[in-house]
Amino acid sequence: MVTQVSAPLSGTNIPTGDATVRIPLLGLGTWPMTGTECTEAVSTALEAGYRHLDTAENYRNEDAVGRAVVGSGIDRSEVFVTSKFNREWHGPAESVRAGLEAALERAGLEYFDLYLVHWPNPEHGRYVQACEALAELTGTGLIRSWGVSNFKPAHLQAVLEAGLVPAVNQIHCQPVFAQPAVQEADAAAGVLTAAYTPLGRGRELLEQPAIARIASRLDRTPAQVVLRWHVQQGRIALPKSADPQRQRENLDVFSFELTAEDLAAVDALDSATPSDTFLDADEFGH
Numbered sequence: 001m002v003t004q005v006s007a008p009l010s011g012t013n014i015p016t017g018d019a020t021v022r023i024p025l026l027g028l029g030t031w032p033m034t035g036t037e038c039t040e041a042v043s044t045a046l047e048a049g050y051r052h053l054d055t056a057e058n059y060r061n062e063d064a065v066g067r068a069v070v071g072s073g074i075d076r077s078e079v080f081v082t083s084k085f086n087r088e089w090h091g092p093a094e095s096v097r098a099g100l101e102a103a104l105e106r107a108g109l110e111y112f113d114l115y116l117v118h119w120p121n122p123e124h125g126r127y128v129q130a131c132e133a134l135a136e137l138t139g140t141g142l143i144r145s146w147g148v149s150n151f152k153p154a155h156l157q158a159v160l161e162a163g164l165v166p167a168v169n170q171i172h173c174q175p176v177f178a179q180p181a182v183q184e185a186d187a188a189a190g191v192l193t194a195a196y197t198p199l200g201r202g203r204e205l206l207e208q209p210a211i212a213r214i215a216s217r218l219d220r221t222p223a224q225v226v227l228r229w230h231v232q233q234g235r236i237a238l239p240k241s242a243d244p245q246r247q248r249e250n251l252d253v254f255s256f257e258l259t260a261e262d263l264a265a266v267d268a269l270d271s272a273t274p275s276d277t278f279l280d281a282d283e284f285g286h
């Protein structure tokens with residue numbers, strides 16, 4: 001799927017029960033920042049024009065992210081905040097709600113725009129129940145939409161069989177390990193894929209000759225080429241940067257386009273070998 005993406009705050013609509021929620025395709029990742037460093041980074045990102053922030057209970061920075069949102073003076077309705085919860089809350093609606101209320105309290109916010117099951121933890125056996133609880137909680141005013149993270153096709157299938165469709169599946173996705181099978185399962189179910197570690201943590205990926213060649217031809221940076229590759233294919237991308245200049249660079253991917261050949265050249269970097277930072281959701285979770 002190729003999405004026409006041209007405006008800085010370009011987003012896509014996600015259906016969530018009765019309502020439709022618009023989610024900006026480019027968001028700021030906030031792990032592993034905490035405390036003042038995190039609040040400052042989120043503040044500079046909001047000043048630069050970011051309107052989508054990705055936090056989680058496990059990052060221990062919901063407070064720092066919330067402080068930046070509240071302190072920005074930007075109307076709350078203009079900022080899209082995603083958070084995620086840990087396995088201890090998996091269970092019936094009372095349990096997920098207790099975790100959510102504690103998270104909102106930490107963040108100092110009245111609602112999250114998107115709330116995700118952070119890891120399926122299949123050995124725990126409660127992720128479908130957690131999704132049922134999230135579907136119930138959507139519409140209470142505490143969350144506008146719900147989704148999952150790190151769900152493999154089998155985990156997603158179990159959720160679909162319960163009659164539930166998450167809005168988003170946030171997964172490890174970068175050119176050298178793009179997880180096409182997970183993306184295809186998401187797309188077939190109408191679930192939007194969001195890419196975490198979208199820049200491969202800013203390491204060797206950005207030195208790949210195929211990416212460097214495109215960057216040089218378009219007079220863009222390798223990071224911009226990679227982020228454009230994500231959003232032009234309709235994926236949300238969540239690059240983390242604490243540096244104001246790199247934050248601006250990463251957001252500035254809506255005024256140029258990659259050709260079909262460029263997209264194919266970046267697609268061709270995918271290998272079936274998991275990148276060194278990939279964690280398998282059947283073996284890892286919290």
Ligand SMILES: NC(=O)c1ccc[n+]([C@@H]2O[C@H](COP(=O)([O-])OP(=O)(O)OC[C@H]3O[C@@H](n4cnc5c(N)ncnc54)[C@H](OP(=O)(O)O)[C@@H]3O)[C@@H](O)[C@H]2O)c1
Pocket residue numbers: 028029030031032054055118149150170171195196197198199200201202203206223224238239240241242243246247249250
């Ligand atoms: N759902 C999950 O289980 C999960 C797991 C991991 C991550 N995440 C989310 O995804 C976000 C992003 O993933 P990530 O932090 O793993 O990786 P990433 O965004 O691919 O890479 C971040 C690293 O790249 C550097 N960087 C950023 N922009 C750059 C640029 N333009 N040029 C060169 N280097 C650049 C950053 O350094 P500087 O800060 O110095 O710029 C940082 O070291 C996280 O922050 C978190 O919100 C979710």
